Amino acid sequence: MDIRSNEPYWLIVNSLPYSYPRLQKSISSEVLIIGAGITGALVAYKLINEGKKVIMVDRRDVCNGSTAASTSMLQYEIDVPLHKLIEQVGLTCAVSSYQNCEKTITDLKKIVDKIKSNCGFEYKKSVYFTSSKKDISFLKDEFEARQAHGFNVKWLSKEEIEKIGLNAFAAIESKSGAVMDIYKFTNDLLNYCCGKGLEIYDRTSIEEVKAKNEKTMATTKEGHIIEVDDVVHCSGYESVKTIKENIVNLKSTFALASEAYEKIPQAFKNRIYWNTDEPYLYFRSTADNRIVMGGGDRDFKNAKHRDALLPRKEKELTKSFKKCFSEISFIADYSWAGTFGETKDGLPYFGKTDPEKSEHYILGFGGNGITFSVMGMEAVINSINKTPHSFLEYYKFKR
Numbered sequence: 001m002d003i004r005s006n007e008p009y010w011l012i013v014n015s016l017p018y019s020y021p022r023l024q025k026s027i028s029s030e031v032l033i034i035g036a037g038i039t040g041a042l043v044a045y046k047l048i049n050e051g052k053k054v055i056m057v058d059r060r061d062v063c064n065g066s067t068a069a070s071t072s073m074l075q076y077e078i079d080v081p082l083h084k085l086i087e088q089v090g091l092t093c094a095v096s097s098y099q100n101c102e103k104t105i106t107d108l109k110k111i112v113d114k115i116k117s118n119c120g121f122e123y124k125k126s127v128y129f130t131s132s133k134k135d136i137s138f139l140k141d142e143f144e145a146r147q148a149h150g151f152n153v154k155w156l157s158k159e160e161i162e163k164i165g166l167n168a169f170a171a172i173e174s175k176s177g178a179v180m181d182i183y184k185f186t187n188d189l190l191n192y193c194c195g196k197g198l199e200i201y202d203r204t205s206i207e208e209v210k211a212k213n214e215k216t217m218a219t220t221k222e223g224h225i226i227e228v229d230d231v232v233h234c235s236g237y238e239s240v241k242t243i244k245e246n247i248v249n250l251k252s253t254f255a256l257a258s259e260a261y262e263k264i265p266q267a268f269k270n271r272i273y274w275n276t277d278e279p280y281l282y283f284r285s286t287a288d289n290r291i292v293m294g295g296g297d298r299d300f301k302n303a304k305h306r307d308a309l310l311p312r313k314e315k316e317l318t319k320s321f322k323k324c325f326s327e328i329s330f331i332a333d334y335s336w337a338g339t340f341g342e343t344k345d346g347l348p349y350f351g352k353t354d355p356e357k358s359e360h361y362i363l364g365f366g367g368n369g370i371t372f373s374v375m376g377m378e379a380v381i382n383s384i385n386k387t388p389h390s391f392l393e394y395y396k397f398k399r
């Protein structure tokens with residue numbers, strides 16, 4: 001599956017910071033991670049810190065899957081609003097999912113600082129707004145649920161929102177949010193982990209994983225065998241091919257990066273935005289004074305169809321921007337398309353599909369993919385050590 005189009009902005013500003021060899025022979029280790037995106041990088045960081053010997057492979061260059069396409073907004077706000085999630089999965093799982101997503105933002109900042117990654121991490125307020133009168137009561141329900149469960153939120157009236165420069169009827173402003181360049185950070189984290197013993201092979205595709213004599217054998221396209229105790233699949237949306245359960249609806253999504261402004265418009269200095277539309281729109285600024293926005297999701301048919309929609313989506317998204325921020329001009333310099341997935345409850349999938357096998361999945365599907373990957377990093381060691389963790393219960397397969 002081709003999971004993104006060719007021109008994500010992050011690939012252009014960063015190019016290829018580090019390069020790794022292909023696997024040329026059969027090897028063995030303790031753990032194999034399949035996938036060198038943000039999820040694989042965080043899982044590698046955790047396992048290396050736990051003293052494990054780890055090999056990582058990716059069929060592309062590292063970080064060239066969805067991670068290169070991500071708009072890298074960090075929010076604790078899951079695609080399913082809290083008051084709806086409580087109805088769907090119960091109070092404990094819903095509130096804990098929101099709380100843990102919030103915690104991941106500061107957890108990620110600690111790693112950014114530890115590895116000294118110059119990835120533009122910046123805390124921002126997150127504004128969830130509605131441009132439709134009929135959604136005000138829905139937004140109010142969400143505000144009350146968040147307030148009741150201790151989240152630091154503020155209700156913004158139409159007048160307060162207008163002062164920011166946003167055209168909307170009402171909004172919830174949350175203190176917890178951030179932006180970064182996840183492509184740069186993932187590259188930096190992989191390089192850091194290599195310094196601590198991680199072995200990376202890129203352009204190396206795993207075609208089959210099988211158990212044999214207490215070990216797990218992964219076979220590459222070229223026929224080389226990687227023999228390990230455990231395999232962790234951090235293979236993103238392509239993992240749907242190896243999982244029987246239907247866990248995700250694939251969507252095509254679209255993103256734009258504007259021309260650089262001389263100074264970042266005031267509305268974007270301290271805030272990121274998303275709205276109640278279905279599909280929703282979202283907006284952030286970058287360290288080099290651009291505005292990145294995304295949305296326009298459609299059901300995924302195939303990569304060709306998704307990429308063919310891009311010129312039309314660029315026009316539609318630009319028009320939507322102007323409706324929301326009429327005082328700010330927006331000229332798209334870069335546009336790209338990616339594939340992402342929605343799960344039935346907006347939550348990720350962690351753990352084993354088959355308890356008998358030593359294969360673990362960390363799949364942070366959805367708009368909060370990055371924060372879910374940080375949560376997955378916490379759960380992976382328990383999955384390997386066969387010890388309980390609440391995430392392995394909340395986000396298990398066949399739930």
Ligand SMILES: Cc1cc2nc3c(=O)[nH]c(=O)nc-3n(C[C@H](O)[C@H](O)[C@H](O)COP(=O)(O)OP(=O)(O)OC[C@H]3O[C@@H](n4cnc5c(N)ncnc54)[C@H](O)[C@@H]3O)c2cc1C
Pocket residue numbers: 003034035036037038039040057058059060062063064065066067068069070071072073074075204205206207234235236237238239253254255294337338339340363364365366367368369370371373
């Ligand atoms: C346009 C867009 C905007 C987004 N915006 C945000 C956002 O603002 N905030 C947010 O939190 N999330 C966002 N997301 C989601 C986020 O980008 C993803 O959740 C995240 O990048 C997934 O990372 P990953 O490492 O799990 O997957 P990937 O980055 O796709 O990495 C998986 C890797 O596995 C490799 N692989 C797969 N199968 C094999 C195999 N058999 N053998 C070897 N290698 C294999 C692939 O080549 C790939 O590199 C966005 C996604 C898109 C597309």
